[in-house]
Amino acid sequence: MTFSARLSAAVREKKTPVLVGIDPRFNSIPECLRTGVCASDLKGVAGVFRTFSLRLLDVIAPHVACIKPQLAFFEAAGPYGMAALADVIDYARKLGLVVILDGKRNDIGSTAEGYAAAYLGENSAWKGDALTVSPYLGEDSVQPFVKVAEQNDAGIFILVKTSNPGGGMLQDLQAEGKTIYQHTADWVEKTAAAFAEAQGEKYGAVGAVVGATYPEQLAELRQRMPHAWLLVPGFGAQGGTVKDVAHAFDEDGLGAIINNSRGIIFAHARKDYAGKFTDAQWESAVETAVLEMKAQFEGFVR
Amino acid sequence: MTFSARLSAAVREKKTPVLVGIDPRFNSIPECLRTGVCASDLKGVAGVFRTFSLRLLDVIAPHVACIKPQLAFFEAAGPYGMAALADVIDYARKLGLVVILDGKRNDIGSTAEGYAAAYLGENSAWKGDALTVSPYLGEDSVQPFVKVAEQNDAGIFILVKTSNPGGGMLQDLQAEGKTIYQHTADWVEKTAAAFAEAQGEKYGAVGAVVGATYPEQLAELRQRMPHAWLLVPGFGAQGGTVKDVAHAFDEDGLGAIINNSRGIIFAHARKDYAGKFTDAQWESAVETAVLEMKAQFEGFVR
Numbered sequence: 001m002t003f004s005a006r007l008s009a010a011v012r013e014k015k016t017p018v019l020v021g022i023d024p025r026f027n028s029i030p031e032c033l034r035t036g037v038c039a040s041d042l043k044g045v046a047g048v049f050r051t052f053s054l055r056l057l058d059v060i061a062p063h064v065a066c067i068k069p070q071l072a073f074f075e076a077a078g079p080y081g082m083a084a085l086a087d088v089i090d091y092a093r094k095l096g097l098v099v100i101l102d103g104k105r106n107d108i109g110s111t112a113e114g115y116a117a118a119y120l121g122e123n124s125a126w127k128g129d130a131l132t133v134s135p136y137l138g139e140d141s142v143q144p145f146v147k148v149a150e151q152n153d154a155g156i157f158i159l160v161k162t163s164n165p166g167g168g169m170l171q172d173l174q175a176e177g178k179t180i181y182q183h184t185a186d187w188v189e190k191t192a193a194a195f196a197e198a199q200g201e202k203y204g205a206v207g208a209v210v211g212a213t214y215p216e217q218l219a220e221l222r223q224r225m226p227h228a229w230l231l232v233p234g235f236g237a238q239g240g241t242v243k244d245v246a247h248a249f250d251e252d253g254l255g256a257i258i259n260n261s262r263g264i265i266f267a268h269a270r271k272d273y274a275g276k277f278t279d280a281q282w283e284s285a286v287e288t289a290v291l292e293m294k295a296q297f298e299g300f301v302r
Numbered sequence: 303m304t305f306s307a308r309l310s311a312a313v314r315e316k317k318t319p320v321l322v323g324i325d326p327r328f329n330s331i332p333e334c335l336r337t338g339v340c341a342s343d344l345k346g347v348a349g350v351f352r353t354f355s356l357r358l359l360d361v362i363a364p365h366v367a368c369i370k371p372q373l374a375f376f377e378a379a380g381p382y383g384m385a386a387l388a389d390v391i392d393y394a395r396k397l398g399l400v401v402i403l404d405g406k407r408n409d410i411g412s413t414a415e416g417y418a419a420a421y422l423g424e425n426s427a428w429k430g431d432a433l434t435v436s437p438y439l440g441e442d443s444v445q446p447f448v449k450v451a452e453q454n455d456a457g458i459f460i461l462v463k464t465s466n467p468g469g470g471m472l473q474d475l476q477a478e479g480k481t482i483y484q485h486t487a488d489w490v491e492k493t494a495a496a497f498a499e500a501q502g503e504k505y506g507a508v509g510a511v512v513g514a515t516y517p518e519q520l521a522e523l524r525q526r527m528p529h530a531w532l533l534v535p536g537f538g539a540q541g542g543t544v545k546d547v548a549h550a551f552d553e554d555g556l557g558a559i560i561n562n563s564r565g566i567i568f569a570h571a572r573k574d575y576a577g578k579f580t581d582a583q584w585e586s587a588v589e590t591a592v593l594e595m596k597a598q599f600e601g602f603v604r
Contacts, residue, residue: 023413040425072409072416078427079385086381106436107374107406108466108535111325114374123342125380134408136438136461140468159438164410166442170485173477180472180482187471233410 003129003155004196004203007229008254010065010098015301016294017253019100019231020060021261022069022088024049026076028266030282046080049073053088056265057095059286063294066098066129068231068259086125093127100231101128104159109140116148120156130155132209132231135184146191146206155205155229160184161221163211163234181217184208185224192227203229203255210248212240212258219247222255230256236263242296253301264289305431305457306498306505309531310556312367312400317603318596319555321402321533322362323563324371324390326351330568332584348382351375355390358567359397361588365596368400368431370533370561388427395429402533403430406461411442418450422458432457434511434533437486448493448508457507457531462486462523465513465536483519486510487526494529505531505557512550514542514560521549524557532558538565544598555603566591 001009011017026039029052037044057067069092074085092099105115118124119131133145133156145156161171161181171181178186188208195204207229210221222230230248234240235258248256267273267289268282277285303311313319328341331354339346355371362369371394376387394401407417420426421433435447435458447458463473463483473483480488490510497506509531512523524532532550536542537560550558569575569591570584579587 025416042425042427070409070413070416072407072413072420075420076416076423078420079381079388080427082384083381102409104407104409104436104439105374107372107404108464109468111372111374114327114372114378118374118377118380121378123344125344125382134406134436134438136436136472137406137464137466138468138471138473140466141464162410162439162443164439164442166411166440169440169489170438170472170482171440173475173482173485175475175477175482180475180477183472183475 002153002199002201003149003205004199004201004229006129007066007098007155008203010096011254011257011301014063014065016064016297017249017257017300018064018290018293018297019066019068019257019259020064020264020290021102021259022053022056022067022265023261024052024073028262028269030268030279032280042078043080046077046084049077049081050084050087053084054091055283056286057088057092057097059283060264060290061095061097063290064097066100066257067092068100068102070261071101071103089126089128099128100130100132100157101126102132104132104134106134106137106141108137109144112141112144113148116145120145120148120152120154122152128154130157132157132159134159135187139187149205155207157207157209157229157231158184158188160188160208161210161214161217163213163238163240167211182224185221188228189225192225196227203227207231209233212245213238215244215247218245222248231259232256233259236260249300258297260293264293304455304501304503305451305507306501306503306531308431309368309400309457310505312398313556313559313603316365316367318366318599319551319559319602320366320592320595320599321368321370321559321561322366322566322592323404323561324355324358324369324567325563326354326375330564330571332570332581334582344380345382348379348386351379351383352386352389355386356393357585358588359390359394359399361585362566362592363397363399365592368402368559369394370402370404372563373403373405391428391430401430402432402434402459403428404434406434406436408436408439408443410439411446414443414446415450418447422447422450422454422456424454430456432459434459434461436461437489441489451507457509459509459511459531459533460486460490462490462510463512463516463519465515465540465542469513484526487523490530491527494527498529505529509533511535514547515540517546517549520547524550533561534558535561538562551602560599562595566595
């Protein structure tokens with residue numbers, strides 16, 4: 001089954017666009033899981049990441065369709081961290097979750113093939129359903145990812161309009177009558193539309209990252225890329241609300257997945273949950289947070 | 303010692319701007335090192351990468367100042383590959399080589415800290431002297447790398463004008479009177495100049511990647527970023543020549559390092575060396591290639 005069909009089916013089954021970001025920041029992980037482990041002991045840290053992430057998956061898998069492990073944090077724990085990431089991906093896929101690897105990789109064509117093979121290829125140690133990709137090096141740097149995605153029924157999400165305050169430095173510049181992010185979006189749409197047509201589906205395997213923190217641009221980009229799944233970061237801790245992302249969806253409530261990382265995985269430390277959960281009850285906090293976010297999007301997916 | 307001072311000293315000591323790219327593509331590695339290992343056996347592949355890279359370092363370390371391991375290829379061999387990368391970095395630094403990790407990483411600020419810690423931080427498993435960074439997410443996504451570099455006497459190289467044919471898709475667009483790559487370059491220069499002033503040096507710890515395949519832009523960018531080291535890919539196999547990169551240097555022959563990957567590390571397979579080296583003589587081929595490239599830049603470093 002194609003990536004787009006798999007994602008659609010998973011979102012429909014779980015009836016929610018909620019995407020949970022797996023960002024294991026060591027100092028934010030519940031203390032009871034970190035006892036006796038120093039931040040400088042990378043093997044110990046990686047073990048904590050593994051335990052935390054696997055237990056997290058058990059809690060969220062019944063409720064959501066997809067997860068987004070953030071490679072940066074696993075990489076910060078060195079080769080042990082990357083081995084833990086492999087276990088997390090394997091377990092998530094066994095649980096039926098769609099796994100979107102957030103690596104924002106990119107390089108010139110012949111090297112991009114290496115990244116594509118590493119995360120989406122048939123011999124991948126970290127085989128994800130999709131990978132995020134940065135567009136600064138242009139079309140020929142993204143094509144190898146598209147090709148490997150096509151060969152492996154995987155997907156890619158290109159950074160278009162990111163959620164951070166400084167994203168506009170390059171993305172918002174006007175060139176030849178449109179912004180840089182619109183240039184990127186038009187390339188995504190062209191590629192996604194070709195995919196969608198070839199596969200006889202509404203959406204292609206090439207999607208776009210568009211931040212919840214820029215609601216107007218999100219609505220505009222939904223229109224501009226009718227064949228692209230939107231991966232929307234910036235909900236929750238970064239300030240994005242349900243209202244901000246409402247225009248990211250199509251009439252069936254599909255076409256967008258809304259990421260929340262800290263607000264769910266570190267829910268035990270949320271200020272609005274103060275006094276509700278002890279450190280040891282972190283899994284209850286996670287489940288509460290994921291169900292609350294699901295409730296906010298109740299009725300979206302039809 | 304700061305990154306810039308360390309790089310200057312190393313280039314002066316070896317009297318050459320040659321930078322050797324360590325890109326272990328499995329199928330290009332001499333066959334005698336691959337005997338009995340299948341491409342799908344990632345543990346075996348990582349072992350081949352380790353052996354090949356360590357022997358390579360022994361050959362090149364007496365002749366050059368710096369190396370640039372390409373993370374994509376090590377990542378393609380999974381966690382085993384990333385463990386091999388750690389060994390390669392450790393050994394290179396023991397040999398006194400300046401290690402520039404080519405990862406082209408980037409993310410929003412709080413996540414960029416994870417990448418910076420992973421490759422430049424005090425607990426890094428892959429502690430490099432510098433890391434390449436992509437600018438698409440803007441200033442606040444690059445600052446965490448700058449900060450960690452500053453704290454660890456490390457450096458970063460921002461992608462400005464890349465060597466691939468399609469790099470112009472976004473980089474060459476004109477916005478507010480200058481191209482996107484010039485916008486990026488101006489940010490690099492501003493940051494590099496502040497660094498250089500604070501450290502009392504000619505160059506700062508923030509450099510730029512500028513391809514040898516665009517000689518006019520390379521000359522222009524040398525003028526535009528007087529305080530930035532230039533990392534110049536695209537020499538050799540990609541078509542760049544000594545004449546193309548001649549304007550990348552300052553009057554002392556410093557300020558630029560010229561990368562060659564395939565042309566050196568896979569010299570045994572070079573067409574112009576046909577019949578000269580057997581597969582088993584690959585180390586002689588590497589040494590010949592590195593000395594020939596050095597000879598082309600004879601007299602540059604004063």
